[in-house]
Amino acid sequence: MDIQINSYPINIELENEKKIADVISSVSRWAQERDFIFVEALIDDVSYPVDQVPDLGIEKVERVNCIVQSKADAVISSIEEAMRYADRVVKFAASPDSGNGSGLDQARALEGGAAWIVEMVSSVLFLLGAEPSQVPSGDRDLAGLMEDLKELAGRAAKITENEIKHLADRAAALFAEMNNVFRTIMLSENLKNLVIQSLDSPDALIDGIMEIKSSLPSQVENLLLAAGDYGAGRDAEASEKLQSFVDFVFRYTRTCYQAAPVFQVDLGAIAVDGVSLDDKNRAIQNLLIEMHGALENNDIISLSDIMEYELKPALENLEDYVDLLIEKIRS
Known part of the structure; x- marks a missing residue:
């Protein structure tokens, strides 16, 4: 075995x-x-x-x-996943579809989503050695926000068609506030200390960033080769190349989110053409999720299109972001 x-x-x-x-x-x-x-x-x-x-x-x-x-990776990956979910909630709130019943289903799904966020935040804070009352959230603390999310979950369980818009607006406000809290946690001393415990030294983190920068061109090429292999029916070769690329993206995002607390770098303040590094990373992660869905459905055409026409363009200026990140760290 x-x-x-x-x-x-x-x-x-x-x-x-x-x-x-x-x-x-x-x-x-x-x-x-x-x-x-x-x-x-x-x-x-x-x-x-x-x-x-x-x-x-x-x-x-x-x-x-x-x-x-x-423990640091567990905290960071949980927060990343929660922020992506919060983005989807805000997007739903912008145009809740109450015409064919799908909007009602999505609104009711907020019951589980809000409850999951509360449970996840409790686990994250436990690993960080912090209490909800110690984490600021605007003019209140995280404890109050968590209570509001619990209330939202209860309302979502009993939602009716006429209440969708009001619930969606409330959910958007709470989840947008939650994302701000997540950004605060990512820059907290608690997470910084937890990350440092899992590293050999901050120098190892800097070396990792430099390695990512040098590997980026070959990994983008790897992505295009994988798309070509899928198109030519060479699924085994394509899968191997794609796994290498996914591993690279994991190392990249992990390093970014470790750098934030260790060097007190706000990824939301690093921007190229008006798009922050925080948003760029989440966009890349969302494309990887779409690719995974296409793979599960054996939709090779959609998979290749995402890789070649969406993910590759998203990576074209990633080196500029890495350069800015290195500059921030050194300053």
Whole structure:
């Protein structure tokens, strides 16, 4: 059986482990000893929560990929995901479709979305060692905003057609406020200290940024080659190139969001042609999500179009952003 940590094979001798649950327990202990968070287990490419792995003997499994994160990575990735969701809520509020029922479905979905945000924020603050009452949000604190989000979830559960616009406006205001709080957290001393604990040194972070800049041209070329391979039916070669590119984007976004608290750099203040680095990164992430959807639907034409005509143009001035980020750090 092949055992991996974050898709990288590791050499581990199985002794008393007879079932997959035993392997997961061993990796969990390994992660806890290093202050990591064991996020999920991919068992033969099927995702399972760590505490809900199937009751299988190790002889029935070919590969276990254990996804672990540092606490800082867990906080940053959670905030990134929450900010993308908040953007979708604000977009929905701008034109809630109440004509064919889809608007009502989306409004009711806010019940789960708002509850998830509250739960996620509570987990993030726990990892940061902070309380909601300690985090400012305009002229109040985060505790008040979280209570309003809980109230919003309750209203969404009972929403009627006539109330969609009012609920959407309220949701847009609360989620826009939540995004401002997230930006505050990203620049907080709490997150800075958590990130530094997961780094060898700030110098390693700077070296990572320089490596990203030097790799960018070849990765853009890699993206175009992958699009060509998909168009020519060479799916295996395309998939390998695309995975390399996705890994690069992960390293890039992780480095950006680590640099923000460590060097006190506001990604929203770094802009090229009026578009902030914060918005640029989220646009790239949204395109990756669209690509993933196209792959799941085996829609190779849409996948290739996104890669060649949307993602490539989005990357063309990324080096300018990286240069500005380096300049900010050095200043």
